[in-house]
Amino acid sequence: MAIHTSPAFNSLHSTKGAIMKIRLLTLWIARSPQRCQDWKEVSPNKKVSYDVDTRWNSTYIMIQDALRLQTELGQFVRIHPEVQALQLIDDEWSTLQQVAKILKPFWDHTNSVSKACPTIVESLPIYWSLDDLLNDVRNAEGDFEDVNIEIRNAVERGIRKMNKFARKMDDNLLYYVASVLDPRIKSSLIVSQMSEQDSGLIVSQPFVSREVDHLRPPGMSETMWKTLRKVQPSKEVSLSDIDKYLDSPPVNWSHHMIGDADAEWVLKWWKANAFNFPLMAKAARDYLPIPSAEVGIEREFSNARDVLGLRRHRLNAETMRWLMLLRGKSQA
Template sequence: MPAPLYRGLDSYIRCLAHILNLIVKDILRNLGSGTMEQAQVACEFLQPGNSITDQSAIGRLRVLALWINRSPQRRQKWKHICKLNNLPDKFVAYDVATRWNSTFRMIDDGLKSRQQVNKFLDLQEELPPFTLQDWSWLEQIHTVLHKFNELTLFVSKRDPQISLAVPIYYELHELLEDMREGNGDFANLNQNIRAAVNEGMKKYEKYYSFMDDCDTYYTALVLDPRVKGELVLRELQDDNAGRMILETIRTNLHQVYAASNPEHDVAASQLSSLEQNDVESRMLRKLQARDPPLSDIDKYFDTSPISVADTTGKNWLCNWWKMHKGEYPGMAAAARDYLAIPASEVAVERVFSTARDVLGIRRYSLKGETIRMLMLIRDGYKW
């Protein structure tokens, strides 16, 4: 009886984009970045004679962006100041609560519009100006968030490959360690930012433990012929954990995908035809009574990773297994099961988000099945 492929919560795959979101939000929370709700309350408080002084640099930038965008007069004043100083008049986009990297974009806009912000605040009484220390703080946070933004965009692609989940976890750990220890690009990082990153590391360790207990991630990694088990052995070289993981995966694959080997079937049929009790038959039985040939699973594990010149094509990994399914039938069956799992839910949520365009004021009586079909057709047509 083969072992079941998926085992409930033990095989649960967590969205990588969501994990990144939780890690960065913990970092921002410990930096006192504030929330959109707090910014809205601050904007209501901003009246002639009132000012805000208890907000962090990120919080005040958010309040400024929201405050300008709330009023046509202030937007016009911003444009006028920019025009007088021959500066771009692009507004600083305020962030939204559901996307952490909108905070990164807001800070990015703010740093690019540093001159515009300073000149605008020089003419305001309600909002205090940004000091050099504030701008330095924002630049350091921007450096930290820029790396997370790259990873977020990578795992938010239409087809995020599950085989890259383990490398992303390893890279994320190195990134957090460098930030916490002040290595490389983060050598001048403020101690308070490092402390906040340490809180993000705690969230990372929680979800890494979930990943480490699930064979699905490691099996998907092994199914990349460029890597196989080499990355696991290199990252876990201090103990025997890497070899144990690979042996467990190999055993599980044998149990689930123990399909008959075509070469072995041919050998067995030849032996069955040699049941005669003459000299020739006995000679051939002795020659062919060897161990059966290696299964394609063992053959795949025991050969070195391959070198692929071009992997930029769409779904190249699935296409590679399609081309080599005759050589590795068992492993190809595993690839069909495991590589169909997405690394994040962003693409699915993106499809759901189109429902607001499908279900409008003139189309509010559509049946659920009709909406489902329209959303799927729209998504398929778009791509």
């Protein structure tokens, strides 16, 4: 990859963004063993990772590397005047810092979903927190009051793309149901993020009160059943556990209680309160175990490719299944 200091080159690339300059400089170094050696003399142990421009986490890593090696990059360009056009000015370094600040939450959420593999109950808070982040950038509010107009315009296009996929959530109530089934949240998150009409429609669809069965429960004597029917208030008898759950305030949690930080807190809460909310507990058993991402399945396919080597193309499906099961058990 040859880069020359011709006027055409300077005119073309001086108007490129800071990210493009880092990409070109990183690629230019990597394409020559001699330039790689020159870079090692400037930075013996660290280098800038070349990114995949369609993956934000990859770009975030490249930007973070560049920010950490800002001094080294400047020194390298001074040694190689043929790429002087790729020298970043102060405003461009400031732009990289702003972009890194925006991309960091995406990086953090991706890592949390990939490593911890949380259940679907955390999906909606993640999506809406990112939505709030992008809106703050677009409107230059909160921590992004000083963001430049180019980044705001790029985020505006990103919001349109995100809304395209977010609208697909309206066809699948799983995310909303899982959020309501978190007793610390219930319907409060949906009500705060959506209009009154939309939030009321979403909450009412999956959680419709049922008629309470007034038949005598199995195992209870007829005398006890009649006695309970007399002493229990009629309103309590007819009130569905769905109504009791949704009408009661969200469960308080504390920073100081170790148990409240448990990753399985929601599942344990429903196990402990299944008797009080039997209908809702059934919904919790159905919805809450759903993973928030398909990372587990993707890993299985990656592991399967390792098992299905070049000399194992004739393995039948049953043998492959047993090999994957044994591999998974050995890694557990």
